[in-house]
Amino acid sequence: MARIDLRNLRHSYRANPQQESDWAIKRLDLSWAEGSANALLGPSGCGKTTLLNIVSGLLRPTEGTVFFGERDVTALSAAERNIAQVFQFPVVYDTMSVYDNLAFPLRNRGMSERDVDARVREIASLLDLDATLGDRAAGLTADGKQKISLGRGLVRSDVNVIMFDEPLTVIDPHLKWRLRSKLKELHRRLGTTMIYVTHDQTEALTFADQVVVINDGVVVQAGSPVDLFERPQHTFVGHFIGSPGMNLLPATVENGIVRFAGHVIATAAPQAAVPSGARLEIGVRPEFVSFADTGVPVEIVKVSDTGRNRIVETRHGQSTIRLLLDEDEVLPTESVCLRFDPSYTQLYADGWRVGTEPT
Amino acid sequence: MSGKTTNQKAWWLVLPVLLFVAFNAIIPLMTVVNYSVQETFGNNRFFFEGVKWFEEILNSSRFHEALQRQLMFTATILAIEIPLGVLIALSMPRKGPWVSVCLVLMAMPLLIPWNVVGAMWNILALPDIGLLGHTLNAMGFDYNYTRQPNSAWFTLVAMDVWHWTSLVVLLAYAGLSAIPDAYYQAAKIDGASQWAIFRYIQLPKMKRVLMIAVLLRFMDSFMIYTEAVVLTGGGPGNATTLLSIDLVKIALGQFDLGPGAAMSLIYFLIILLLSWVFYTVMTKDEEQ
Numbered sequence: 310m311a312r313i314d315l316r317n318l319r320h321s322y323r324a325n326p327q328q329e330s331d332w333a334i335k336r337l338d339l340s341w342a343e344g345s346a347n348a349l350l351g352p353s354g355c356g357k358t359t360l361l362n363i364v365s366g367l368l369r370p371t372e373g374t375v376f377f378g379e380r381d382v383t384a385l386s387a388a389e390r391n392i393a394q395v396f397q398f399p400v401v402y403d404t405m406s407v408y409d410n411l412a413f414p415l416r417n418r419g420m421s422e423r424d425v426d427a428r429v430r431e432i433a434s435l436l437d438l439d440a441t442l443g444d445r446a447a448g449l450t451a452d453g454k455q456k457i458s459l460g461r462g463l464v465r466s467d468v469n470v471i472m473f474d475e476p477l478t479v480i481d482p483h484l485k486w487r488l489r490s491k492l493k494e495l496h497r498r499l500g501t502t503m504i505y506v507t508h509d510q511t512e513a514l515t516f517a518d519q520v521v522v523i524n525d526g527v528v529v530q531a532g533s534p535v536d537l538f539e540r541p542q543h544t545f546v547g548h549f550i551g552s553p554g555m556n557l558l559p560a561t562v563e564n565g566i567v568r569f570a571g572h573v574i575a576t577a578a579p580q581a582a583v584p585s586g587a588r589l590e591i592g593v594r595p596e597f598v599s600f601a602d603t604g605v606p607v608e609i610v611k612v613s614d615t616g617r618n619r620i621v622e623t624r625h626g627q628s629t630i631r632l633l634l635d636e637d638e639v640l641p642t643e644s645v646c647l648r649f650d651p652s653y654t655q656l657y658a659d660g661w662r663v664g665t666e667p668t
Numbered sequence: 669m670s671g672k673t674t675n676q677k678a679w680w681l682v683l684p685v686l687l688f689v690a691f692n693a694i695i696p697l698m699t700v701v702n703y704s705v706q707e708t709f710g711n712n713r714f715f716f717e718g719v720k721w722f723e724e725i726l727n728s729s730r731f732h733e734a735l736q737r738q739l740m741f742t743a744t745i746l747a748i749e750i751p752l753g754v755l756i757a758l759s760m761p762r763k764g765p766w767v768s769v770c771l772v773l774m775a776m777p778l779l780i781p782w783n784v785v786g787a788m789w790n791i792l793a794l795p796d797i798g799l800l801g802h803t804l805n806a807m808g809f810d811y812n813y814t815r816q817p818n819s820a821w822f823t824l825v826a827m828d829v830w831h832w833t834s835l836v837v838l839l840a841y842a843g844l845s846a847i848p849d850a851y852y853q854a855a856k857i858d859g860a861s862q863w864a865i866f867r868y869i870q871l872p873k874m875k876r877v878l879m880i881a882v883l884l885r886f887m888d889s890f891m892i893y894t895e896a897v898v899l900t901g902g903g904p905g906n907a908t909t910l911l912s913i914d915l916v917k918i919a920l921g922q923f924d925l926g927p928g929a930a931m932s933l934i935y936f937l938i939i940l941l942l943s944w945v946f947y948t949v950m951t952k953d954e955e956q
Contacts, residue, residue: 367853388859396850402868413868414858461858 311378311469313341313364313502318373320359326371333359334370335526341470341504341519343378346496348517349506352549356526357506361472364504366390377469393462393471397478399454401446407433408442411460418465432464435495452484456491463499470502477512489516510550514538522546538594539653540577544660547592553620556598556630560589560656567591567656570626572605574649578656578663587658593649595620598632600641601648605630612640623647703929721930731931733906734914735938741910742889745828749885750878752829753836757844758870760837771841774834782831786898789827793899813900817907820900824908827895832885839881843874879950883943890939911935 320334329335333356341347349357362368364375366387375383382390402410411429420428433439436456441449446457455476462471473492477485493516496503505516513520514534521531522545530542541547547555558569562583567574569591576591583589607623607630619634623645630647634640656663704721706714725731760770777785795801795812800823804811813819847869855865893912896902902909902917909917915935919928 362853365853365857367856387853387856392857394853394857396854398848398850400848400850400854402872404868404872413860413864417859417861417864458854461854 311380311502312343312376313470314376315339315360315364316374316376318360318363318370318375320356320363320368320370320372333526334363337373337526337528339521339528339531341502344500344502346493346516346518347502347504348513348520349504349523350508350510350513350520350550351523352508355523357508357523358474360523361394361474361504361506364470365392365394365472391465391467391469393459393465393468395455395458395462395471395473395476397475399451399458399479401449401454401457403445403447405446406442407438407444407446407449407457410446410457411438411464414461414465428464428466432460435463435498436460436491450484451479451481452488455480455488463495468501470504473503473505473507475507476505477507477509492516510552514550522549524549540662541592541655542662544590544592544657547594547655551594551596553595553631555592555594557657558591558593558628558630560591562589562656569605570628574605574654575651576654576656577652583656583663584658590657590660591649591654592657592662593654595631595633597650597653598630599648599650600632601646604646604648606644606646609640609645700929700932703925704933706926708925717926721926722934725927725931725934730914731934734909734911737909738890738911741824741892742886744825745832745889746882746885748825748829749833749836750882753833753881754840754874754878756833756837757840758866760841762845771838774837777831777834780831782894783898785827785831786895789823789830789895790899793823815904817904820904820908824896824899827899828889828892831895832888835884836881839877840874843877844870847873875950879947882950883946886946887939887943890942
């Protein structure tokens, strides 16, 4: 087990990357603490899987270094790095039994059959696979197969990191939570560093202590689920995480006063930090918007009921502002105004949150 | 009653297909069955003979020898073409511009008419002027496929391997291309050797297409006629007289309709039986 550091990482699938868009990973410095549960979150095609394959050693980065602890492993193969990876689609060796599947990585490394047997049985009981050990792996359900994939990683003692590449994609919805809580449980029991790649925010936020949001080959934010929710570093994070996403409204700043369509808005942004000439936006999550007697006057356009609460869509001029209303709250009927909670109202300059340095 | 109307008129719609199948399969087959139990005389006179021709064929050493040669030929080419085809498919590039070049090159022999293949190899193997025959003799081998049974067999097998290994390659390649990258990646992480990757990933994933390859090559090689006739004509002597060549000699050469028909049916049943055996054996563990 080890801390994982990525330094000055860049990767391109082209032999001769010329322009910025040729890079799948544009520039990246990241570290994952030993024994942490992490998620890599981002839309499809943002470079998540590329990054994962660089960590596992299936891809060699065009530039930059990968450290496991103090050791530079950039040049090492996947087998030498002693990592485990669970793929999007279950990978099992069809002709082998569950037992032989789990024993495969150990036998490949020349371990004695007695040690193999002990280890396989230990891991099988950890994953609740005891009963199916003698069955053919091909006959198992998708979640059973994913457990085998995971088990093939776990049988090797002291794996440096276990990586999951959207492992729940092919799992039935009612089994997803079971497998997910199994992963959580394993993390608690084994304390292995885990990296979980997904485009599903619920999966990421429930699994991880630290979430790294990637967009277009760049890390837009790395932080705890609470950070991502309350203080999105970039409008992309605000929009991508949360349902519905963050409201983004065009803003102007004069003498340190933030205005939206002429209305003064109090924000969490430090006054001095507003750069000049940038495109400014106010960002506030629907959770932190409420009806009030004074504030931004709006008209209500649409109300949709999600079951837990209602999403109210309102309009001021060209801008749409959404807010959440509890089931028991009464929808105002007359002319209404909106109030934004100042501690959770952010100011963004060219997409990045004012008051922080872009990463 | 469920309230459904019973309308038997729909059967008329099946009639065209029924007629078509009758004319191209049932009637010819039944004609053969009919011939196989009759003795023919001039003026189209027929006498019922029962299973006499079947007994005669099954007891004739001529048939036994042809069948043995046939089994030998099929076993030889299967033993060469299947492993060779898999090997070539494994070494073909999986990505890049060379893929289509390789595929086209591989498909080429399959596009050549069978009698042309026979003629090509006939000329190629001529001991005095043929490229292959002349080279072999120049290298010190005593090679003459029109006189020596061994040379004739070698040429026949070489021709079939040249003509048909491509089919196995293309099928095996299709099977290989269908394996997702994740399998290879998982194998890398598991520290699998090249052999283990072949044994536990590639071979199981190719199994179905290989079954098709074996069945196709078995049936086609068991019925080989054109190429062999053009190349050796069944000779020297009867050394390369395979079942189909013998059948044509009996049915058309000697015009023995009864024995010819009986032999056709036996031939047909052998192919059917062996195909069933192959299929059953190769799909056995999928039913578990």
